[in-house]
Amino acid sequence: MSPTPAASKDLLIPRLVQPGEFEAHRHWYPRALNAQIHPLVAFFMNLDKDRIINRYCHLNPRVNKDYLASLIAYKPRYFFHAGADLFHVTSAKGDRQMVLIETNSSPSGQKSMPLLDENLEQGGYRLYIERIFKRVVKSRRKVHGGLAVLYDKNPMEASGYAAAMADVFKEPVHFVPYYEWDEDPPVRYREQVMEVKGSDGQWHPIRAAFRYVTQRPWSRIPVYCKTIVLNPIIVCLAGGRNKMMAAKAYDFFNAELKLANSGLQILTPETIWDVRKGEVPFWVKKMGGHAVIKIPYSNAGQGVFTITSERELQAFMDMEFDYDLFIVQSLIGNYHWSSVGEVGKYYHVGTIPNPKNNIFVADLRMMVGSMPGGIKPIAIYARRAKDPLLDHLDSGTDSWGMLGTNLSVNLGDGTFSSDANRLMMMDRKDFNKLGIALDGLIEGYIQTLLSLIAIDKMAQILISQKGKLRSRLFRSMNNDPALIQEIMLE
Numbered sequence: 005m006s007p008t009p010a011a012s013k014d015l016l017i018p019r020l021v022q023p024g025e026f027e028a029h030r031h032w033y034p035r036a037l038n039a040q041i042h043p044l045v046a047f048f049m050n051l052d053k054d055r056i057i058n059r060y061c062h063l064n065p066r067v068n069k070d071y072l073a074s075l076i077a078y079k080p081r082y083f084f085h086a087g088a089d090l091f092h093v094t095s096a097k098g099d100r101q102m103v104l105i106e107t108n109s110s111p112s113g114q115k116s117m118p119l120l121d122e123n124l125e126q127g128g129y130r131l132y133i134e135r136i137f138k139r140v141v142k143s144r145r146k147v148h149g150g151l152a153v154l155y156d157k158n159p160m161e162a163s164g165y166a167a168a169m170a171d172v173f174k175e176p177v178h179f180v181p182y183y184e185w186d187e188d189p190p191v192r193y194r195e196q197v198m199e200v201k202g203s204d205g206q207w208h209p210i211r212a213a214f215r216y217v218t219q220r221p222w223s224r225i226p227v228y229c230k231t232i233v234l235n236p237i238i239v240c241l242a243g244g245r246n247k248m249m250a251a252k253a254y255d256f257f258n259a260e261l262k263l264a265n266s267g268l269q270i271l272t273p274e275t276i277w278d279v280r281k282g283e284v285p286f287w288v289k290k291m292g293g294h295a296v297i298k299i300p301y302s303n304a305g306q307g308v309f310t311i312t313s314e315r316e317l318q319a320f321m322d323m324e325f326d327y328d329l330f331i332v333q334s335l336i337g338n339y340h341w342s343s344v345g346e347v348g349k350y351y352h353v354g355t356i357p358n359p360k361n362n363i364f365v366a367d368l369r370m371m372v373g374s375m376p377g378g379i380k381p382i383a384i385y386a387r388r389a390k391d392p393l394l395d396h397l398d399s400g401t402d403s404w405g406m407l408g409t410n411l412s413v414n415l416g417d418g419t420f421s422s423d424a425n426r427l428m429m430m431d432r433k434d435f436n437k438l439g440i441a442l443d444g445l446i447e448g449y450i451q452t453l454l455s456l457i458a459i460d461k462m463a464q465i466l467i468s469q470k471g472k473l474r475s476r477l478f479r480s481m482n483n484d485p486a487l488i489q490e491i492m493l494e
Contacts, residue, residue: 018180019203021166031164039431041118048445066267076378083239083460085373088452093350102447103271107455109235109244113371113383115161128383129168135375141212149209152178155216162216184219198231227473228494243459248300251275257458270454274334287332291343294335312403329484355437362392367409370452386428
C-alpha cells in the first residue's frame with residue numbers, strides 16, 4: 005500500500021457539485037481548451053457506421069460486411085465505454101497496422117480532446133453522460149439514493165463528468181475521492197448498496213456511480229453491488245484493468261471471429277501469459293533478447309518493463325513484486341531491434357521527424373462507448389515518448405525513455421500527475437505530426453470495438469445469473485493468490 009500523502013487532508017474532502025457549475029477551464033488542459041480540432045479528425049468522428057463499414061471492407065475485402073455491422077451494433081452487458089491504447093506499426097514490407105496494446109476501463113480522454121462543436125461547451129463530457137450513463141441508469145433496477153462520481157486520479161477530468169452529470173440529471177452530484185491508501189474512506193457498503201460520506205459529514209445512499217477509480221479498483225468496489233456502477237468492477241477483472249485476462253479474452257474472441265469466417269482479428273503483440281518470474285529470462289531469450297514484461301494488474305504506465313539488454317533484464321529480476329504471475333510480450337521498437345515473433349517483425353512508424361530529424365514513438369488512445377445506434381468513438385488523443393527513437397542501441401540505453409508513452413507520473417505518495425508536454429492532441433498543430441491518415445483512425449476504431457466486445461464477453465462468462473463472480477472459474481483462469489485475496493466480492 006502506498007504511503008499517505010502529506011497533502012491528504014486536501015485530497016480527501018468530498019464535495020457536492022451543483023447544476024450550473026460546469027466551467028470549461030476547470031476540465032480541459034489549457035492547450036486543449038483553445039485548440040481547433042483537425043478537419044480530418046472531425047470528419048472521422050462524424051462518419052456514420054455504413055460509410056465506415058464500406059471503407060473498411062473495401063480495404064479489407066475478406067471482411068464480412070454484415071458481421072462487422074452486427075459488431076458495431078453490439079449491446080454490451082457490462083463494458084459500456086472503453087479506451088484502447090494503439091501503436092501504429094509497419095513491417096519491413098511496408099504493411100501498416102494499428103496494433104492493440106491494452107484496453108482501459110476508465111474514461112480518460114475528454115480533457116485532451118478539442119471540441120467537435122464550439123457551441124457545445126461541455127463536449128464529450130455531456131455526450132457521455134447523456135448517451136451512455138443516463139441510458140444505462142434508466143434501464144437498470146434502481147435503489148433509492150443520489151448520484152456520485154468516485155475518483156483516485158485525474159480530478160480535472162473526473163470533476164468534468166460530475167458537473168455534466170449534475171446538469172443532465174438536474175440534481176446535485178457527490179464528488180468523492182476514493183484513494184487506495186485512505187484508511188478512513190468516504191465510501192462504504194450497506195446491504196450491497198453504496199453509501200458515500202457527503203460534504204455534510206453524513207452518509208448518503210447512491211443509486212448510480214460513475215467510476216474513475218483506477219488503482220486496483222476491485223479492492224475497494226465489490227463485484228456485486230446493487231448500486232449501478234459504470235464501468236462495473238467485473239469489467240476490470242475481465243480485462244479492463246487485468247492484462248492477463250484481457251490477453252485471454254482477445255484470444256477467445258479471435259477464435260470466435262475465425263469460426264465465423266468474419267475476416268476480422270484483434271491484432272496484438274505476441275503474448276505469453278501466466279509467466280512466473282523465474283521463467284521470464286527464457287521467454288525474453290526466445291524473443292531475441294527484446295521483450296516487454298508487464299505486471300498484469302498495474303496501470304497508468306506502472307508495472308511495464310521494456311527489455312533490450314541484459315542490464316535491463318537483470319534490473320527486473322532484482323526487483324520484488326506482490327504478484328506471482330507476469331505477461332511477456334514481443335517488443336515493438338526500431339526495425340533494427342524489435343522482437344521477432346511468429347508473424348514476423350513489426351516496428352514503430354513513429355512521428356513525422358521534427359526539425360532536429362528526431363522520430364518519436366507515439367501511441368493513440370481511442371475512447372468508444374455504447375450509444376443508441378451502436379458503439380461509437382467519443383474521444384481521441386495521442387502521447388509520445390520522452391526520448392527520440394534510436395536506430396541502434398548500446399548496453400547503457402534507457403529503452404523505456406524511447407518506448408514509454410504514458411503521461412502519468414507517479415509522485416511516490418499514492419498520487420499521480422501528468423506530463424502534459426508529451427500530449428499530442430487531435431488539433432491542427434499536433435495531428436499532422438502523427439503521420440496517421442483517415443484509414444488509420446478507422447482501423448484503430450475497429451480494433452477498439454473488437455477489444456470492448458472481447459472483454460464484455462469475458463465478463464459475461466465470469467458472472468453468474470445472480471450477478472456474482474464465478475470464483476472457481478476465475479481462479480482457474482487467473483490463479484494468482486495475491487490478486488484473488490484483493491478482490492472484494494460484495
